Amino acid sequence: DIVLTQSPGTLSLSPGDRATLSCRASQSVSSSYLAWYQQKPGQAPRLLIYGASTRATGIPDRFSGSGSAAALTLTISSLEPEDFAVYYCQQYGTSPLTFGGGTKVEIK
Amino acid sequence: EVQLVQSGAEVKKPGESLKISCKGSGYNFSNYWIGWVRQTPGKGLEWMGIIHPGDSDIRYSQSFQGQVTFSADKSISTVYLQWSALKASDTAMYYCARHRDTSSVDAFEIWGQGTMVTVSS
Numbered sequence: 288d289i290v291l292t293q294s295p296g297t298l299s300l301s302p303g304d305r306a307t308l309s310c311r312a313s314q315s316v317s318s319s320y321l322a323w324y325q326q327k328p329g330q331a332p333r334l335l336i337y338g339a340s341t342r343a344t345g346i347p348d349r350f351s352g353s354g355s356a357a358a359l360t361l362t363i364s365s366l367e368p369e370d371f372a373v374y375y376c377q378q379y380g381t382s383p384l385t386f387g388g389g390t391k392v393e394i395k
Numbered sequence: 396e397v398q399l400v401q402s403g404a405e406v407k408k409p410g411e412s413l414k415i416s417c418k419g420s421g422y423n424f425s426n427y428w429i430g431w432v433r434q435t436p437g438k439g440l441e442w443m444g445i446i447h448p449g450d451s452d453i454r455y456s457q458s459f460q461g462q463v464t465f466s467a468d469k470s471i472s473t474v475y476l477q478w479s480a481l482k483a484s485d486t487a488m489y490y491c492a493r494h495r496d497t498s499s500v501d502a503f504e505i506w507g508q509g510t511m512v513t514v515s516s
Contacts, residue, residue, distance in 0.1 A: 320500065322502040322503075324503075331490050331492075331506035331507065331508060331509055332432075332440070332490070332492075332503070332506060333506070334495065334502055334503060334504045337495060337501075337502040337504075343495070343502075343504060344504070375439075375440060377440075377502065379500060379501060379502055380500065382454065382456070383442055383456040383457065383458065384430075384442035384456075385442065386439060386440035386441070386442070387439075388439050389439060
């Protein structure tokens with residue numbers, strides 16, 4: 288199985304700060320099949336980015352994705368209060384589809 | 396509005412059977428693959444597999460093959476996740492989620508609210 292390693296585990300930032308989240312795959316995966324999700328407590332995950340860099344419908348442009356499976360990045364340009372959550376990367380190019388362990392973005 | 400609505404929380408004993416549901420609305424239910432995702436504090440998010448409601452084509456994760464059964468009833472826009480004999484290790488939140496597009500290879504764009512399954516003697 289492809290293991291996705293996310294770093295850091297926790298990011299402590301203030302509203303207005305820039306957040307940079309990383310994800311690395313243990314094997315090659317086409318960047319066409321990489322996604323990012325946001326999950327808040329008590330809620331289902333929400334798709335933010337697919338194809339490594341394409342924002343899903345309704346996602347604000349402060350969220351951006353870049354990179355490849357070797358070094359995938361999610362950037363939140365200026366944190367809003369509602370952005371404090373856990374973020375997961377996912378690869379959907381190889382079965383079984385796998386998710387990273389998550390990065391928690393918390394208020395500093 | 397495109398949405399998936401899941402059945403309510405369940406508390407079961409080991410060895411019991413269970414079938415939970417996920418009902419789609421607001422789109423052509425038969426055209427989009429729906430997957431099941433398990434979430435636990437210990438293992439995080441795990442992809443269990445996908446089903447195509449239009450023809451009931453199913454792709455299981457090897458980790459879940461033989462442990463669960465997917466099914467669909469397109470006449471009522473509903474997919475199901477079923478266990479024949481629950482184990483304590485099946486305790487988890489289960490999400491259904493729809494692919495973003497009609498491809499069998501895609502990200503999950505629409506998610507159900509989740510069904511909490513607790514298995515305890």
